[in-house]
Amino acid sequence: MDRRSFMMGTAVSALLLASKGLAFAQEAEGVAPDLAQFPRNETVIVHNPEGIIRNPGWFNPWVVGAGNGTSNGLHQLTTDTLWLIDPDAGVAGASENAIYNSLADDLWQYNEDFTEMTVKLKQGITWSDGVDFTADDVVYTVEKQKATPGTPFNGAFTAQVASVEATDPYTVHFKLNASNSRFHTLFSVRWTGAWIMPKHVFEKVEDILSFDNNPPVSLGPYTLHSFDPNGTWYIWEKRADWEKTALGMVGEPKPRFIIYRNNMSPDNRLIEMRNGNLDMVHDLTPEATFSVVAQDPQIKGWFPGFPYAHPDPTLVMAIFNHQNPKFQDKRVRWALTLMLDARAMSMASYRGAATLSAISVPPTGTHPRDYHGPLQEFLTNYEIDTGTSKVKPYDPDIGLQIAEMVRPQFGEAVPSDETAIRNAFGYGWWKQNIPAAEELLTAAGFTKNGNQWMQPDGQPFTFSVMVPTDGVVNRLGSIIAQTWAQNGVQAEVEAASDTWDRQRVGNYEVNIAWAVETWGGHPDLSFFLDSYHSAYVVEPGASQPDRNWMRWKDPRLDEIIEKIRGIDFNDPKGIEYGTDFVKLHLEEMPNIPIMAYNVFSLQSTRYWTGWPNAENNYANPVTNWSNGRYIFTQITPAAGA
Amino acid sequence: MHSYLWFVGKRILQLLAVIFCGVSATFLVTHLSPIDPVEQVLGRLSARSNLSPEAIASTRAALTELYGTGQPIVTQYFNFWMRLLRGDLGPSLLAFPTPSMELVARALPWTLGLLTTSTLITFIIGNLFGALAGYNPDNRFFQAFGIVAIAVQPIPYYVVAFILLVIFGFLWPVLPISGGFAMDVRPGLTLTYIGSILQHSILPALSLVLVGFGGWFLGMRALVSNIVNDDYVTYAELGGVSRRTIVDAYVIRNAMVPQLTALAMALGGVFSGTVITEQVFNYPGIGSLLIDGVNYGDYSLVLAVSTVSITAVALAIFIVDLLHPLLDPRVRTE
Numbered sequence: 017m018d019r020r021s022f023m024m025g026t027a028v029s030a031l032l033l034a035s036k037g038l039a040f041a042q043e044a045e046g047v048a049p050d051l052a053q054f055p056r057n058e059t060v061i062v063h064n065p066e067g068i069i070r071n072p073g074w075f076n077p078w079v080v081g082a083g084n085g086t087s088n089g090l091h092q093l094t095t096d097t098l099w100l101i102d103p104d105a106g107v108a109g110a111s112e113n114a115i116y117n118s119l120a121d122d123l124w125q126y127n128e129d130f131t132e133m134t135v136k137l138k139q140g141i142t143w144s145d146g147v148d149f150t151a152d153d154v155v156y157t158v159e160k161q162k163a164t165p166g167t168p169f170n171g172a173f174t175a176q177v178a179s180v181e182a183t184d185p186y187t188v189h190f191k192l193n194a195s196n197s198r199f200h201t202l203f204s205v206r207w208t209g210a211w212i213m214p215k216h217v218f219e220k221v222e223d224i225l226s227f228d229n230n231p232p233v234s235l236g237p238y239t240l241h242s243f244d245p246n247g248t249w250y251i252w253e254k255r256a257d258w259e260k261t262a263l264g265m266v267g268e269p270k271p272r273f274i275i276y277r278n279n280m281s282p283d284n285r286l287i288e289m290r291n292g293n294l295d296m297v298h299d300l301t302p303e304a305t306f307s308v309v310a311q312d313p314q315i316k317g318w319f320p321g322f323p324y325a326h327p328d329p330t331l332v333m334a335i336f337n338h339q340n341p342k343f344q345d346k347r348v349r350w351a352l353t354l355m356l357d358a359r360a361m362s363m364a365s366y367r368g369a370a371t372l373s374a375i376s377v378p379p380t381g382t383h384p385r386d387y388h389g390p391l392q393e394f395l396t397n398y399e400i401d402t403g404t405s406k407v408k409p410y411d412p413d414i415g416l417q418i419a420e421m422v423r424p425q426f427g428e429a430v431p432s433d434e435t436a437i438r439n440a441f442g443y444g445w446w447k448q449n450i451p452a453a454e455e456l457l458t459a460a461g462f463t464k465n466g467n468q469w470m471q472p473d474g475q476p477f478t479f480s481v482m483v484p485t486d487g488v489v490n491r492l493g494s495i496i497a498q499t500w501a502q503n504g505v506q507a508e509v510e511a512a513s514d515t516w517d518r519q520r521v522g523n524y525e526v527n528i529a530w531a532v533e534t535w536g537g538h539p540d541l542s543f544f545l546d547s548y549h550s551a552y553v554v555e556p557g558a559s560q561p562d563r564n565w566m567r568w569k570d571p572r573l574d575e576i577i578e579k580i581r582g583i584d585f586n587d588p589k590g591i592e593y594g595t596d597f598v599k600l601h602l603e604e605m606p607n608i609p610i611m612a613y614n615v616f617s618l619q620s621t622r623y624w625t626g627w628p629n630a631e632n633n634y635a636n637p638v639t640n641w642s643n644g645r646y647i648f649t650q651i652t653p654a655a656g657a
Numbered sequence: 658m659h660s661y662l663w664f665v666g667k668r669i670l671q672l673l674a675v676i677f678c679g680v681s682a683t684f685l686v687t688h689l690s691p692i693d694p695v696e697q698v699l700g701r702l703s704a705r706s707n708l709s710p711e712a713i714a715s716t717r718a719a720l721t722e723l724y725g726t727g728q729p730i731v732t733q734y735f736n737f738w739m740r741l742l743r744g745d746l747g748p749s750l751l752a753f754p755t756p757s758m759e760l761v762a763r764a765l766p767w768t769l770g771l772l773t774t775s776t777l778i779t780f781i782i783g784n785l786f787g788a789l790a791g792y793n794p795d796n797r798f799f800q801a802f803g804i805v806a807i808a809v810q811p812i813p814y815y816v817v818a819f820i821l822l823v824i825f826g827f828l829w830p831v832l833p834i835s836g837g838f839a840m841d842v843r844p845g846l847t848l849t850y851i852g853s854i855l856q857h858s859i860l861p862a863l864s865l866v867l868v869g870f871g872g873w874f875l876g877m878r879a880l881v882s883n884i885v886n887d888d889y890v891t892y893a894e895l896g897g898v899s900r901r902t903i904v905d906a907y908v909i910r911n912a913m914v915p916q917l918t919a920l921a922m923a924l925g926g927v928f929s930g931t932v933i934t935e936q937v938f939n940y941p942g943i944g945s946l947l948i949d950g951v952n953y954g955d956y957s958l959v960l961a962v963s964t965v966s967i968t969a970v971a972l973a974i975f976i977v978d979l980l981h982p983l984l985d986p987r988v989r990t991e
Contacts, residue, residue: 068945070760071752080720081698083752083760165719168702171712198707207705226754245844246763246941248836275840279939283819284835287827513952514692516700543707552710559696559717561710562703 053273054251056292056623057653060271062639063285064088064278065298069247075240076229078161078213080168086208087640088243088250089276094144094234095211095642096262098135098154098203099123102643103329103381103536103636104628107650110266113586114382114537115204116646118262119149119212119235121186124200126584131195135203137186142260144234147216151182156215158190166225169210172202197581198542206535206543207641211235236645237261237269250276267649271624274648289315289620296627297618298639302367302488305616306426314621318637319440319630321429322422323369326637327380327612329536331373332489334481334496334608335519335527335566339556342471342479342525349605350400351456355503356496358414358445359421361610364495365488368422370611372415372442376601377594378612379442381536386591387598388443395444398602400452403459407452415441439630442611450503469504478506479525482518485511492610493528519565522556531565531607536636540585541594549577568606576600626651665979672975679967683960684737688730692954694750695720724750737960746961751953757961760946765965767837768942771858771934772927775865780920782866783873788909790874791881803878810871818864818937825860833857835939861938865931873916880912914985918977925973928966 064087071083075090084090098120106114117123121136141149158180161167176199178191192199202210214233221227231240237258241251252274258264280288286304288294290312300308305324309315317324334352336343343349362370373379374395377387395410419437423430431437454464461472469477481500483493493509500507507526512518519527533544550569552561560567580593601609617637619627628635628647635646698720703713721727728736740747748754783806790799809817826834833839838853884890885908893903932944943962950958 067949068941070749070946070949071755074752074755079753080702080716081694081751081753083749083755166723168706168716169708169712170719171715172708174715175709175711201707206707209706244836244840246767246837248939248941249840251840277835280835281936281939283822283937284826284939287822287830287834290827291830516704517692517696520696520700546707547710561713562708 054275057657058272059275060273060295060624060648060651061275061277061293062089063280063289063294063297064250064276065640066278068279071228072243072245072247073230074228075232076224076227077211078167078218079225079227080166085247085250085276085278087276087642088278089238089252089274090232090250091208091211091642092236092645093238093252093274094232094236094240096235097205097209097211098137099200100205100209100643101535101538102634102646103206103641104633105382106537107266107634107646110646114535116266118205119154120203123586126197126199129195130197130199131192133190133192133199134183135188135190135200137188138262138265139186140260141235141262142257143214143216144239144255144257146257147214147233149212149235150185151188152185153212153215154188155180155182156219157210157213160213160218160224161210164224169202172210176202195581197584198546200585201542205642206533207643209642235261237264238274241273248277248279252276263645263649266646269645269648270651270653271648289618292620292622295620295622295624296637296639298615300616300618302369302616305369305618306367308618309429312620315618316621316627316629317616317618318628319431321431322426323366323371323440323614324618325366325369325371325614325616327371327378327614328636328638329378329380329383329534330530330613331376331378331532331609332492332528332530332611332613333376333532334493334610335524335529335531336607337522337525337527338567338569338606339522340479340525342477345460346604347403347456347460348462349608351453351460352500352505353446353605353608354409354449354453354456355505356446356499356608357448358411358610359418360495360499361492362418362441363421365492365611366614368418369614369616370418370442371440371614372418372445372611373609374410374443374445375598376532376607376609377541377598378532378534378536380612381534382539383534383536384439384443386539387594391595391598392443394599400456402452402455404455405452407449409446409449409452410444411447412444414445414447415443445610453503464504467504468506476506477504478508480510481507482510482512482515482524482527484515484528485513488614489528496528520559522558522560522565522567527565529565530613531563532609533563538585539591539594540580541590541597542580542585545577545580545594545597548573550574566607568604570600570604572600573597621654623654623657624651625654661982664982668975668978672971675971675974676964676968679971680741680960680964681734683963683967684734684956687956687959687963688733690951690954690956692952693726694954694956695724695726697751697953724753741964746964747957749950749958749961750955751949751958757955757958760958761943761961761965764941764943764946765928767940768931768944769927770854771861771940771942772865772931773924774858775862775869776920776923776927778862779866779869780873780916780923783870784877784909784913784916786870787874787877788881788904788912791878791912792885792904792908794882803874806871806874809867810875812868814864814868815933815937817868818861818933821860821864821867822937832860834860837941857940861934861940864937865934876919877912877916880915881908884908884911914981917984918981921973921977922970925970928969 066085066087069085074082074084096119100116100118102114119137121138125134137151158173158177161169162173176192178193180190183189217233218224237255238252239255241253243250254272282301285297286308289297318326336349358372362368371379377383379388396412398410399406399408415438418441419430457469463470471477481493481497483490497507497509518524535543544563547561548564553567553569554560576593576597583589615638628637636643699717746757749757749760786802790803793799822834825832838857842850842853844850890907893907932948935942935945947962
């Protein structure tokens with residue numbers, strides 16, 4: 017063999033090896049669909065925001081961190097639990113106060129001191145392999161996870177459940193380790209929840225932590241049709257017996273097939289939606305949204321016009337680290353609040369498409385009805401004593417002002433009705449009031465040297481503002497730091513890729529993130545507020561439980577939390593106590609609530625209509641929430657699709 | 658022959674030392690990362706649930722035990738080498754308990770297929786045209802080609818990729834812009850599957866070729882420009898040797914020695930993947946796998962990818978070292 021032949025042979029062999037490897041990498045999961053089976057009037061294509069699913073053939077959601085897809089249809093279409101709580105209003109007639117009885121036949125029933133809970137289950141529900149769903153499945157779910165570290169609810173069930181038993185095939189009785197009026201929320205889906213396990217499948221498995229559950233036996237109306245062995249798409253097909261599921265009892269899911277596509281870059285998903293290859297997009301950038309809705313009248317957002325985005329029940333805020341001496345005086349926190357300009361924050365972060373909130377409850381779902389609206393008079397009359405003067409800082413019309421700012425660019429897309437503007441842009445926020453802020457800092461012992469504020473100890477008032485590396489929150493933090501710097505406070509933006517880890521251990525000074533998340537459709541605030549109890553605040557450097565990232569402690573706060581713990585989830589007093597919390601928060605301003613986390617979820621009406629929106633707010637359109645399952649019972653094929 | 662074997666022996670020792678040092682350095686760097694895989698999992702679990710602080714603490718303890726992250730770093734290092742010698746790089750912590758190498762094996766063929774092909778195409782086009790341009794400096798076609806190469810080379814890769822995406826995905830949507838193969842194709846050694854893979858790889862490969870050929874072209878043109886003035890080329894021309902023979906056997910062959918070295922290095926680097934290509938075209942591969950491993954604090958996966966990459970680069974250099982004395986007689990082994 018001459019030298020040339022040797023080199024050619026080597027190159028060809030390498031290519032053959034590579035191509036053989038490619039085929040080998042795929043051969044484990046070989047069921048690919050024929051797209052001709054998916055007529056668009058029977059198929060909905062959904063964007064799933066997950067990246068590449070690293071363990072694509074894994075369908076066991078009862079293992080933590082297994083690398084499987086979650087919002088790839090698995091937790092929307094095949095899993096179920098006792099109740100679901102919608103972030104918006106819920107389907108009329110199928111839910112009450114946004115609560116769906118899903119596998120449960122009724123609401124939870126506690127004993128008087130909340131140490132026991134009884135649940136009645138629906139009858140007539142079957143798993144996709146035809147086995148009846150019964151109380152034994154619920155009991156197994158609790159006992160198996162309690163006994164298995166590495167399952168998602170191992171910690172919760174171990175800490176809270178003393179015993180669980182099926183008193184009859186459709187009744188489950190829990191005895192709890194301590195009084196807990198919110199125990200049922202473990203089985204109540206906001207985004208996810210304690211999904212019920214198929215006992216008849218898992219009891220045959222020796223080690224459930226290494227069990228891939230492929231294909232999954234479904235408790236929802238869809239089963240797995242096929243999936244990409246590279247982890248970028250999943251196809252689900254409607255069960256013939258869909259009516260024997262809790263979702264089917266709400267209504268028939270209309271699509272025969274639902275395809276979830278993930279790992280799509282923003283440009284890619286924008287193009288694919290315009291090309292008719294996506295019906296639902298999880299989110300886009302504000303700019304991409306404005307562009308695509310202007311070009312394609314079939315693409316719709318939550319609001320019929322500007323700002324289009326869906327306000328998630330998550331509140332973006334400037335979070336002060338209370339274990340840092342710089343932020344322990346509420347006058348300082350209020351001064352920093354009054355330095356900010358809501359209009360600038362809205363424009364810089366969302367190009368004006370923000371939904372502002374001055375109070376520590378997101379302006380979304382039913383919260384405007386329960387909190388924002390009723391509190392307007394209180395907020396308008398709210399007064400702060402700066403030490404020199406008394407000011408009323410609230411401006412109830414900032415939302416209207418922002419609407420006028422964007423009207424020249426977006427014209428008729430911007431609502432003109434005052435109520436519509438308040439719903440879309442928020443009720444109001446704090447007026448930028450630099451003199452009042454300076455009075456508050458002076459009262460707190462600060463002095464001004466030129467344009468630099470000095471702390472009481474004579475040191476310059478400097479700190480970092482931690483933001484994620486990109487996105488609207490990054491933009492928001494940048495304008496906040498810039499505004500503070502312009503007014504004599506040396507705030508510097510610190511873009512970090514590990515913000516989540518750092519806020520958990522308190523390794524930040526000011527953090528632009530969210531410390532408030534609610535059910536959205538229900539006024540109970542326990543979802544985030546219970547973890548604010550001072551008993552859970554840890555020492556600096558230790559890991560703080562979610563969501564009191566600011567490590568705020570106040571005995572009055574503890575008292576409110578304990579009152580909420582003492583009443584039922586649906587007790588009307590919950591709103592009263594929630595309002596007490598809002599007022600205490602205003603007094604202390606432990607963090608600065610700014611705006612809802614608006615998500616630019618879009619839907620195309622080219623093939624399907626009936627999507628939820630602000631006027632028909634029966635569900636959250638953000639595609640990775642498992643509550644989105646109800647959407648499939650409400651949509652219908654577009655005429656001519 | 659004896660001296661060549663001695664040379665090979667020394668290079669093998671160097672190869673093992675490079676791999677050992679590279680893998681150990683990666684182990685150290687990944688384990689000094691502030692990203693804790695347990696906290697990453699907890700973050701994903703608790704961020705969307707209302708787990709009580711007690712439940713979170715209990716889950717943290719269970720995961721630390723399960724993942725073995727609580728062990729001293731020296732113990733982890735020792736265990737790592739023991740496993741590696743058995744060919745086991747441990748379970749991935751972002752896809753627990755799936756072995757890390759399983760994830761690498763799933764992604765690697767895509768990267769190898771795309772990058773090997775595009776690197777070879779780029780190499781051939783760049784060097785062929787570069788050699789002809791160097792030998793024919795007054796040819797207008799090659800002058801124009803040189804201007805294009807110089808103009809395209811500095812354009813950031815992501816700009817070129819995005820332009821291709823917009824042109825062929827939106828303005829003239831004739832090529833797939835997403836994924837490795839179509840949803841309606843069954844994976845296997847069939848013409849349909851291979852055709853679908855090729856169709857899906859056109860845009861990613863084209864973007865890599867467009868950005869990559871300029872470097873080879875300019876390098877080869879410069880090499881050939883020098884060689885054509887050497888005495889032996891002039892002598893061959895005066896001796897009436899045909900132009901084709903001069904270009905093929907005298908000029909290109911001599912100029913190819915450093916280019917082949919660079920090719921071997923480039924092919925070794927293929928194992929590191931191309932993150933931006935994978936992101937823009939949603940193409941499967943090892944680059945985004947590595948990024949995921951870093952972001953999730955999955956040092957087991959990062960080590961698996963890095964070990965493959967380090968070994969590949971070291972092997973590529975090793976092979977070049979071994980071939981060099983054979984390719985170029987002027988290089989001696991002693």
